[in-house]
Amino acid sequence: MSGTSRPRSSRARPFLIAAALLFLVLFLVVPMGVVFASAFGKGIGWYLRSIRNPETLHALRLTLAVVAFALPINVAFGVAAAWALARFRFPGRSLILTCLDLPFTVSPVVAGMIFIILCGSNNALGGWFAAHGVKIIFALPGIVLATLFVTSSYVARELIPLLEAQGRDEEEAALSLGASGWQMFRRVALPNMRWGLLYGVVLLNARAMGEFGAVSVVSGHIRGRTNTLPLQVEILYNEYDFAGAFAVASLLALLAVATLIAKSVVEHWSARRGAPVAPAPMATAAVRRMAE
């Protein structure tokens, strides 16, 4: 306590705490409260009916299907990218790190439209797919592709700083004690990554389930066919079914609450076990600078 609050306790303290609280209440607490208050605005019966609506259930299933594709693929990519970029130095490494930052800076709308340009039926690639009966745009593959793009570096950017901080001693020790490369990876490297991996998965999952802009562009908004939960929220809202929109939104808000809780738990546990993970917006660039 004495180390963190200064002995010459300041008069500014209550004002600064009040200012921070007011800011967070206005911008974070009130909107969250609005979601749940409006969701039950027409009573619990309306709430349950909105959630059990077949179109909403279909949107939920589609959202889960998209996550079922995006999560394992981007976790595999994140682990591979982190291993290559954090454990080895080679020419072109910082260029790859910059490419990892790209999906974070590109507007979601642009992230969606690049797949329309690439796979739309009006060009060679899209035409080839169409000729073989595969629909990409305005269908599940397009939604998965756009989600893969926007969530591609979530795991890598958590793992790279973690691997850099941990060093390679334990892995090298395992190898010199006679473990094969695969045994070392499975028994030493992967367990050491677990907190960062879990942290990245939590954030990736939230973004994959909640992505709106990119998915909105490629989905085509076909009701009961290509609507994910966030798109269903938009449709209901634009039809002035506010209670229905907020009922569906409350499911996504619960996901956000679960994400924040899981995040705090992972931060807490990983710090206690001496391998802290940290919230790191665009960490890859920061780490690149630190590592050099």
Next chain:
Amino acid sequence: MAEVRETGRVRFAERSILPGLGPSLGFTLFYLGLVVLLPLGGLLLRAAGVSGEHFVSTVTSPRALASYRLSFGAAFAGGAVNAVFGLITAWVLVRYRFPGRRFIDALVDLPFALPTAVAGIALTTAWSPGGLLGRPLAELGIAAAYNPLGVVIALTFIGLPFVVRTVQPVLEDLERDSEEAAAVLGASRLQTFLRVTFPALAPALLTGFSLAVARGIGEYGSVVFISGNMPMRTEITPLLVMTKLEQYDYAGATALAVVMLGASFLMLLAINLLQRWQRRAA
């Protein structure tokens, strides 16, 4: 066999006994190329096919210019609000102990976790003229939702974690020695903050501000509900891209997307330079 292959790689990279560079780097390059670079390259290729005249007339049309003014202006305004209150929030979280601190610390990441469409309709309802926060403002004659101010509010929400999360670790690592030395030498608390603490935080603060602005320029989901989407007045650039796509004006959408890509590339460059400065300052 594996040994021989590995030594070949080691010379290309740095001497390391760890295995797996080949497959992990190979998969990384293949995946990045397929999912990120090929589609972005396709956009640039498509843009190269748009006639120069059409490109220029699209990106400099009055409607496009008005959308840049709103997107960039509101992103900067939201970033500025976050620079001030984000700094205060980070300060409070690091320097003070009070009940509920850990809850607030976790809450700061809400904009990362809450889907933007949900944030959009919630902010709109809260700040609309009949809403909880909009009504008092409306009585003061200030309209928030369906006005440029609404865009600033949404972008403040979206950018909130960036400043807090970049300043917080720097503030935690800051040596208290120099602050205490300044105090011992007779500096007032304000002088100590302005002359000693703030200069040490400035690079991180500016980095957080830039990250918030970069995110704000491209933001779509949280803005489209609260902005009102009136061309020339409350239409952000990503929405204009969306409108052109819906009208099958792919050439126009591509031209505007290239402008946005250029802007995000410049922001990325600025952020990397800032981080280099931050490292030198540390």
